[in-house]
Amino acid sequence: MPRLPVLPSILVALVLASCSGEETSSPPPLPAIDREAEAKRLLSGPDWYRHAVFYELYVRSFQDSDGDGIGDFRGATSRLDYLKSLGVDALWLMPIMPTPFKDSGYDIADYRNINPDYGTLADFDEFLTEAKKRGIRVVIDLVLNHTSDQHPWFQESRSSKDNPKADWYVWSDTPNPPDNPCGLQQPIFGTSPWAFDTVRNQYYFHRFYAEQPDLNYRNPEVVEATLDIARFWLDRGVDGFRCDVIALLHESKEGCDLLPETKDYIRSLRKVVDGYPGTVLVAESTNFEDASAYFGNGSDMFHMAFNFAYGYLWGFDFMSGKSGRLYEVFGKVLTNYPPGSQDALVIGSHDVVRSSVAVKKHPWSTRRAAELQMFLRGTPFIYYGEELGLLPGQATVVDLRDAARTPMPWEPGPGQGFTTGTPWLPFGPDADRLSVASQQADPSSNLTFYRGLLALRRGHAIWGTGTLKLLPLDNEHIFAFSRENDEEAYLVAVNLTDEPQQAITSATSLPSTGVRVWGNGSVQAQSNEVSIDLPGEGSVVWKIR
């Protein structure tokens, strides 16, 4: 499969038409042992992140506390109990620092402060304290590849060719220099990766919007200054960073993706983080085939990296109804990832279309995709509103990605419990019906479905760290695997089509005592083989022992 661009919204939006199905997920059984105590134990050790359920939270769209229509930290603090009750153990906050907001905060103008729209450093500290009180950790977005053009570093750099920061960005006399980084002809956004600066009379390189000039990591001062930013937030008590487009720090003529110099930088960042025990680094991978290179030797680069081969491309598997690609993707995880690495699993994010409409023709597939996200080996990151099945909004403030960034509807009625004012971005469709309050008591709601999924994971080490075995089948329409640790073992199977499917595997055995703990399929021992039966659109999680 060809390498894909960083933001494949288009990919996930590819699928059309519609078709739906009934849900018959059974509730999880009562735990035989105290799973809450076990969850506490798992989440308090250094491997907490392998057992945690993360939640990607957009402060701007979560809860407004002062009626200006913009979510803020005081608002988010007031919603921590909701997150706790959902079963969330850690948060990834999208950028929270001051910004001219040309790229929703991914254009930072001050790395050591809080976006005044969201509150003050004191509000942030209070949020951290309250989150920690509830056992919820907080990881923040760290955007190091570029700054805003309004950042004082850039303002100084552009002021002349010989100021102390003249070399902190990537400057050129021509818009097409012979050493054009990666031969890049086009940035991710816009038409040319070189923008002319009228003050300095030179062009600067930008991988994203022209308002996001790339920092020059060949300058050791840039390296020191950015590592210091990490120290600043770690000293404040954050539990780590989601590292934005981290592979792109260094440019060269030959390539731009995770160059050896970039890996060296990541190792330095890891050393900084290792000075704060229990803190973690999550990579936004720019490799859509295989994220293994982000883990280094398994303990010197990232703790986790997003597996976008699954996270952004799962829609293809349900469109085709075929499992081959999934076997390939997770086959690579098994063969290529160094020991110690941990997959970070998503089914959506702020960069792609809402998972609820990723496969318009098969809306049921979103829940199946969420099941794979929860039960494959790795750490799930739920995108806010995914638990409600939020639909894409229609308005745009920054760019088309705003469709997936609409405010949380907490209750029916004007303002939806999000704000007493006018929301900064209109709510998506059906906000009354999709609100937390409307879904709360409905056993068939998406929220209830997510609560069930998270309850099934909670306090079971197997889902984060148990071994994963992909089960070869005689039916390409089913994807099946087993999970195992000393304590328990499960078989998980998902039907990728809306027709009933049956499959046989000889790759696992089944005692007669097995029991279904989730889904509507069934699994049976047949002499030396195991047969899997799934209704159309169905799935099963079968406890083997």
Ligand code: GLC
């Ligand atoms: C990452 C972010 C995206 C942002 C880009 C530039 O891909 O997820 O939202 O636009 O980096 O910072």
